[in-house]
Amino acid sequence: MPDFGVLFASIPQVAARYRAGTLSPVDVTRASLSRIEELNPALNAFITVTADLALAQAVHAETELRSGLDRGPLHGIPVALKDLTDTAGVRTTCGSRVLADHIPDKDADVTVRLREAGAVLLGKTNLLEFAYGIVHPDYGQTNNPWDVTRTSGGSSGGSAAAVAAGLCFAAFGTDTGGSIRIPAAYCGVTGFKPTYGLVRLDGVFPLSWSLDHGGPVARSSGDAALMLAALTGRPHNAAPRDLHGVRLGVLVEHTRGPEMQPGVAEVFERACDALRAAGAVLVQVRVPGLDLVEAAMMHVLQPEASAVHTAWLQQSPEKYAPDTRTQLEQGFEVSAVNHVRAQQFRRNLVRDFLAALTDVEAVLTPTVAWVAPHEDPVVSGDEGFAEARRTAPANLTGFPALSLNAGFSQGLPVGLQITTRPGEDARALSLGASVEALLNANRIPPLGSSPPFKRTAP
Template structure:
C-alpha cells in the first residue's frame, strides 16, 4: 500500500491539509469507506461513528480554511477503545453487560482529542472488559497481517485499525500489556505512558492501580503527537541518541517460551543500535522473576471488586472464562494482595537502581509472534505472554513497543523500550531510532492479508 494517503504519517497528512492538497473531508470519507470494506474481516470496530465523524471533518475543514489551527491532530481520523466514554455513543466494553450503555459525558481524554480537532471515527473492539476473552457477541479482532491470527488483547481493535489504515492513531488501555502486546502482533507503535499521565476518568477500569491509557500509531512520532493531545503537554526529548547507555534486560531477552524468530529480530535490533554507536550492556533486576505472580495477585481482586455487583446480578451475561476469572479474584486471600503490593514497592526500587547505571532498558515485547487466539490471562500461557510487559504495569514506568522487523512467516516482531518514570519522551525518541535503524519503521503493508 505504498503512496496510500491513509497510511501516511500524521505530520505529512497535516502538511497536505494546510497546503490544500488534501482535505479532512476527503480523508474521513476514504477512512469510512475502508472501514466498511475491511472491518467485516478484521472485526476491529464495535461502533463506527460515521455521521459525527463527518461533522467533525467538515468543521475541521472550515476551521483550517479560515486559519484556525488546533494542532497536529486537526482533521485526523482517530479511534477509541470501546471502554472510553463519548457522550451519546455506546460504551460496550466488549460485553453484553454494557451493550445498551449510553454515557451522558465524554471522558476527558476523548474531550482533549475533540478540542484538538481530531475526527473520532469509532469505538474499537476489545477483550471483554479488557480482561477475559472476546465475548461471543463481539468476537475476536483478527490480525491485518494474517486474518487467521489474533490482533492481540485487550486493545486489539485499536492496533488492528491503525495497522490496516482504518484510522491514523487510536487510544488503548494497558493493565498488563494490553497496548504493547497488540502493537507487537500488528506491527505498530504502542506506548504505556507513566502511570497517571493520561487521565482515566470516564474509562472503565480493569484494575485501578495497574491501568494506563495510551496511544497506538504507525510510528513512535505519531504516538508522540497523540500523547501530546491526550495530556495537553509537550512531549519532547532532544538529547543525542548515540550517547545513551542502553541496558538489555537479560531475563526477558531469553526464556524457554522465546520463539527463535523473535530472538533473532531482537538480536538484530541490538546489533543495529551498537552499529549506530549506542552502548549496550546486559542488566539484571533482582527478584524480577516474581512479577508474574504479583501482577495476577493484584489484578484479580481489583477486577473482581469493580464487577462485584454484576457478578452477583448478571453472571450469565459474561463470557464463561471472564466470569471464572472474576470469581477467582473473589477468593484470593487478602494477604496475597498485600504481599504483592509490598513486592511492587521493592520492584520499583530495583528498577530505579538499575536506571542509576543505564538510561533506558530494552527487551522483546512478547516471546512470540501473533498466535491464532488470545491465551487465557489467568493461565500459564497468558502469564508467559505478559511476562515482558506486566512488570512495567507494576512499576508504572513508561514502556513502548515498536515494530523492529518481521519473523520467518512475515509477521511483525516488537521490541520494548522502558525508561524511568516521567521520561516518556525518551522512550519515544529511542523508539523512533529503532524504527529508523531497522525495517520496523516502514509503512509498507503489502504483506498484509487484507
C-alpha cells in the same frame, strides 16, 4: 476510488497538506470510512463506526482550518477510541453483553481532549471483554492485518489492528499488563504505555485501578507523541536522536526462556547489533525477582477487577463470557495477605528497576516472546503469564514503556520494548523514534489480494 495511500502517511505529513490546501479532512475521513467498510468485516477491529459524526467533525475541522483556526497537529486527523471509553450519545460496550446497550451521557476526559484537539472520531474499537483477556462471543476476536487467521492481541487489539491496516491514523488504548504493547507488537505498530497517571482515565471503564494506564497506538513514535500530547494537554517531543554513545541496558532475564521463539530472539539480536553499529553502548542488566511478577500481578489485578464487577456478577452473571466470569470469581478468593505482599513486591520492583536504570537511559527487551498466535491466551493461564511476562513489570512499577516494530519472523511483526524511568516519557518516545529510523522496519500489511482486501501502497 478513494485515495487509500494517504492513510499511511504520517500525521505531520497529512497535517502539512491540510494547511497547504492540497488535502481535505473530509476526503481523508471519507477514505478512512471507505476502508473501514471494506476491511472491517474480516478484521473485526471496530465495534461501532460513527460515520455521520466523523463526517460532521471533518467538515467542522476543514471550516476551522480554512478560517485560520488551527487546533494543532491532530486537527482533522481520523482517530479511534477503545470501546471502554465513554462517548456521550455513542454506545460504549466494553466488549460485553453486560453493557451492550449502554449509551453514556458524558464524554471521558480523553474524548474531550481529542475533540478539543480537533481530531475526527471514526468510532469505537474492539477489545477483550472488559479488557480482561477473554473474547466475548457476541463481539468476536479482532484479527491480525498480517494474517487474518491470527489474533491482533489484547486487550487493545481493535486499536492496533485499525492503525496497522490504515483504518485510522492513531487510536486510544488501555494497558493493564501489556494491553497496548502486546497488540502493537503483534500488529507491527507503535504502542506506548505512559507513566502511571499521566493520562487521566476519568470516564474510561476500569479493569484494575492501580495498574490501568491509557495511551496511544500509532504507526510511529512520532505520531504516538502527537497523540499523547492531545491526550494529556502537554507537548511530548519525540525527535530522533543521535544514538552514538547512548547507553542502553539489555534485560538478560527477558531475552531468554523456554517460551522464547528463536525467530523473535533473532530479530531482537539483529536490532541490538544495529544499535551497536550506530554507536550505542549496550550493557547487560538484571532485575531480581522477575519470576515473582506473574503472581504479584494477579494478586493485585484480580481483587481490584472483582471489586468493580461485584454487583453485576450478582445480578447478571450469565451475561459475561464464561472464562471472564471465572476470572472475576477467582478475584474474591485472593487473600488480603497475598494482596498486601504483592503491593510490597511492587515497591521492591520499583527500587530494582531504578537500580537497573542507574547507568543506562533505557532497558530493552522483546515485547512478547512470540509472534501473533491464532487465539489470545487466557490471562490467568500459563500462556497468558508468558505473554505478559515482559510487559507486566512496567504496569506494576508504573514506568513508561514503548513497543515498536523491530522486524519480522515467519512474515509476522516482532516487537521491541523500551522502558525508561518514571516521568521520562519523552525520552522513551525519542529513543523509539531513533530506533525506528535505524531499523526502518515499519511496513504496510499486504492484506492479500482477494476480497474483501485490496493491496495498497503509501
